[in-house]
Amino acid sequence: xxxxxxxxxxxxxxxxxxxxxxxxxxxxxxxxxxxxxxxxxxxxxxxxxxxxxxxxxxxxxxxxxxxxxxxxxxxxxxxxxxxxxxxxxxxxxxxxxxxxxxxxxxxxxxxxxxxxxxxxxxxxxxxxxxxxxxxxxxxxxxxxxxxxxxxxxxxxxxxxxxxxxxxxxxxxxxxxxxxxxxxxxxxxxxxxxxxxxxxxxxxxxxxxxxxxxxxxxxxxxxxxxxxxxxxxxxxxxxxxxxxxxxxxxxxxxxxxxxxxxxxxxxxxxxxxxxxxxxxxxxxxxxxxxxxxxxxxxxxxxxxxxxxxxxxxxxxxxxxxxxxxxxxxxxxxxxxxxxxxxxxxxxxxxxxxxxxxxxxxxxxxxxxxxxxxxxxxxxxxx
Numbered sequence: 001x002x003x004x005x006x007x008x009x010x011x012x013x014x015x016x017x018x019x020x021x022x023x024x025x026x027x028x029x030x031x032x033x034x035x036x037x038x039x040x041x042x043x044x045x046x047x048x049x050x051x052x053x054x055x056x057x058x059x060x061x062x063x064x065x066x067x068x069x070x071x072x073x074x075x076x077x078x079x080x081x082x083x084x085x086x087x088x089x090x091x092x093x094x095x096x097x098x099x100x101x102x103x104x105x106x107x108x109x110x111x112x113x114x115x116x117x118x119x120x121x122x123x124x125x126x127x128x129x130x131x132x133x134x135x136x137x138x139x140x141x142x143x144x145x146x147x148x149x150x151x152x153x154x155x156x157x158x159x160x161x162x163x164x165x166x167x168x169x170x171x172x173x174x175x176x177x178x179x180x181x182x183x184x185x186x187x188x189x190x191x192x193x194x195x196x197x198x199x200x201x202x203x204x205x206x207x208x209x210x211x212x213x214x215x216x217x218x219x220x221x222x223x224x225x226x227x228x229x230x231x232x233x234x235x236x237x238x239x240x241x242x243x244x245x246x247x248x249x250x251x252x253x254x255x256x257x258x259x260x261x262x263x264x265x266x267x268x269x270x271x272x273x274x275x276x277x278x279x280x281x282x283x284x285x286x287x288x289x290x291x292x293x294x295x296x297x298x299x300x301x302x303x304x305x306x307x308x309x310x311x312x313x314x315x316x317x318x319x320x321x322x323x324x325x326x327x328x329x330x331x332x333x334x335x336x337x338x339x340x341x342x343x344x345x346x347x348x349x350x351x352x353x354x355x356x357x358x359x360x361x362x363x364x365x366x367x368x369x370x371x372x373x374x375x376x377x378x379x380x381x
Contacts, residue, residue, distance in 0.1 A: 017379055018042065020104035025093050034077045040088055042072060043079055048348045049378055050369045053326050055082040055089070055337075068372050090335040094154055097343050102151040102171045108350060109150070113143035115306050116150060116174060116199075117313040118181045120161050123327055123338060136338040139164040140317065140346070141172060144180075144309035147316045147353050149346040154339035161185060166193050174199040178296065180310035183208055186293070192267040195295060201268070202306055205291040212264050216291050220254070220274045232256040236300035238308075250276045251304035255297065268295035273303055320349060324361045351378045 018038050026037045044052075046069070047061035062069065062079025069075050080088070120139040139161050141150040151171045153164040161184045169179075169190075175198040181190065183206035194201045205213050223231045236251040254272045261269050273292040278285060296303055321327040325345045352364045355378055359367070368375040 017104070020107065021097075021100045024096055024100055027091055027093075028088075035080050035084070035088075036073075037088075039069075039073045039075055040080070040085070043069060043075075044085070044089075044344055045347055045351075046375060046379075048325075048344045049351060049365065050375055051365055055085040058082070058085055065372070068376070071376070086334060086337060089337040089340045092336055092340050094336040094339040094343070097340055098152055098154075099171060101343050101347060104347075105148060105150055105350060106173065108354065109143065109146055109148055112173075112175075113146060113150060113177050115144040115309045116172075116177050116179050117142045117144050117310045118165060118168065118179060118185065119310075119313045119318075120155075120164070120184075121318045121321065121327070123342060136342065137161070138339070138342050139168055140313065141168055142313040142317050144312040147312065148350050149317060152343065152346060154342070162187055162190075165190050169193050169197060178202060178306055180306065182310075188267055191269075191293075191295070195268040200295045202273070202292050202294045202296065202303065202310070205272075205293050212260075212266070212293075213291065215260060215263065216272050216293075219260070220252070220272070220291065223254070224252075224274075228252070234299040234301065236304045238304070246280045248278045249304070249308075251300040251307070252276075253298070253300040253303055266293065269293055270295050270297050271303075273300065273307065275304075275307060317349070320361055321345060324365060325349070 018041065021038070021041055024037060024041075026033070043062050044058050046065070047058040050061060050065075052058045052061055059080065059082035066075060066078060069079065118139065118141050120137050122135050122137045137155050137160070138152050139155060140152040142148070143150055151168055153168045153171075155161065155164045165181065165185050166189065170193075174194070177199045178201070179194050179199055180202045181204065183204040186203045186205055186209050191201055191203065205216060207213055223229075223233070232255045234253045234255065236253075238249045238251075240247045240249075252274045254274070257269070257272055260272070271294045273294060275290045275292070276287070277290075278287045292307060294303060325348070327342070327345065348365075349361070352361050352368075355364055357364070364374075364378075368378060
């Protein structure tokens, strides 16, 4: 393909990407807009893909890469300064941006997710002591198998996850999926929302559901003591070991819980799972027992890996945001800017994840910083 043909293909690719954000509201006065919103979004995404971690970095990228940017859009007035970028993202409707992101990701994945892990992460430096502004807490839905962010909702603090999770579920098509959530999301309304959307759930059970947790723990302890003779159960064990760590997990799924359903009337409840883990590191051993409620009727050998898949959001999203995108060091703080900047990072993470090749996320991002052709190709990943 000649150079003009390559440019036409790249233009078509970015047009497809940007069409999912074409309905974004723009509060600026039309007659005074020097930098169209689609140019701002394209500039910012390419800059973040190439390593930008602040609006000053995006502005510098725009200055240095204007010829590259003009392969995709006119950029008739060049690119904005960092303070102008900050103002635009501070006032950009964060919820609308997140809804557009969900629509784009649904098209990007092309196949429904099997297990969707929902969890929150705080961007530690997005708060400000001067005006008592709390750091932003982003609740994300993560496709465990595909390693892609499906959606996110920003809240002021972790305790607001209870409100954020239903809003996040409303954004997404989750029919047929299994939604996994930690104990913060162990709420009847959330379980009902998941079932109403024709999905199933596995939710961690801790002390915030006092009576339910106490009944499940007492029942499980009694049945374990008598060898599970009075209960219908399935069991499954796994053994993992690496870097001097050995971890054994024993999953016990309780299938006859009619008494528990009658007593607590929990939406969609069909099973309880007990996970007993023993971890040995350098000769020291620790043990832990965790409980989960689920709307599934599957055997322990099937539900166990789904519980394990939940932690993909910690290892493949939160860790990547911190180590590759340096999220905990980001000082973007003004109004909607922290939420919108995190959405940009999620977009970049998804595109890098979809890019072909076995290089790490970090190496792909480093390559994008100096290889314009690789950077442009990420938009078509």
